[in-house]
């Protein structure tokens with residue numbers, strides 16, 4: 402039981418396909434006590450059975466990160482019901498539709514501000530508000546994507562937000578290291594979730610990743626969940642400020658793989674087709 406005795410809060414479960422759900426499952430399986438949050442009343446109803454499933458129906462709180470008062474209220478509820486906590490999972494992102502398709506240079510300031518506020522600033526705000534109840538051996542985890550490092554079609558505004566999020570991870574890690582708080586990110590390969598459905602041509606991203614990753618497959622929320630659980634546990638006690646790729650190796654590729662036919666002739670697996 403790697404997480405026995407650990408308590409934490411997981412933000413960003415929309416349903417059982419969410420990456421945060423995979424992380425919650427892995428933490429529960431390894432003995433952690435978990436609290437989860439919901440965005441609004443509509444999601445409270447939808448998520449109630451999920452909270453039941455995860456054994457945390459009594460630790461199920463509202464938190465829309467665009468509302469500072471809800472983050473403050475979350476801290477009060479966690480303190481009352483759990484006392485000190487040992488980990489936070491920030492698995493939240495949002496960009497208006499106009500930021501996830503079309504010409505990048507046309508993005509409005511409003512869309513830019515919303516994406517940065519929900520997807521990046523919220524990490525800083527959550528950590529700051531919850532810091533008084535974080536133990537001095539605690540771990541914070543956020544979720545990124547390769548589109549924050551390299552161009553990915555249609556990822557547009559979210560790519561800029563993920564670049565800022567990865568740098569925020571490093572600055573937080575340095576600042577909070579002295580308080581015994583580690584801060585890491587997982588850069589996950591593409592997974593079909595609610596958030597992913599908003600990205601133009603997402604199906605093509607999935608095909609491309611599986612065709613060109615060294616492991617020739619896409620990742621699952623269980624894969625990300627297990628790696629996330631490691632980063633939240635004491636197994637990663639000396640790891641901080643990292644962006645850890647859980648993407649079947651896709652990020653190491655500079656060009657599509659070479660494949661060989663029966664006669665040993667080489668060809669490039671363009672578009673995944675030999």
Ligand code: NAP
Pocket residue numbers: 412413414415416418419420421439440441444464465466467491492493494495519544545546547588589590591592593594595596597
């Ligand atoms: P998801 O299931 O849709 O989760 C996204 C979560 O963000 C949802 O629970 C959503 O809540 C929440 N959220 C949005 N606005 C919020 C707000 N104002 N306050 C509180 N919560 C808010 O999708 P996911 O793919 O698991 O996404 C989780 C994280 O992984 C995101 O940071 C995403 O960028 C990242 N990621 C995803 C992939 C992928 O391919 N799926 C790959 C790499 C990284 P509601 O649904 O209730 O609005």
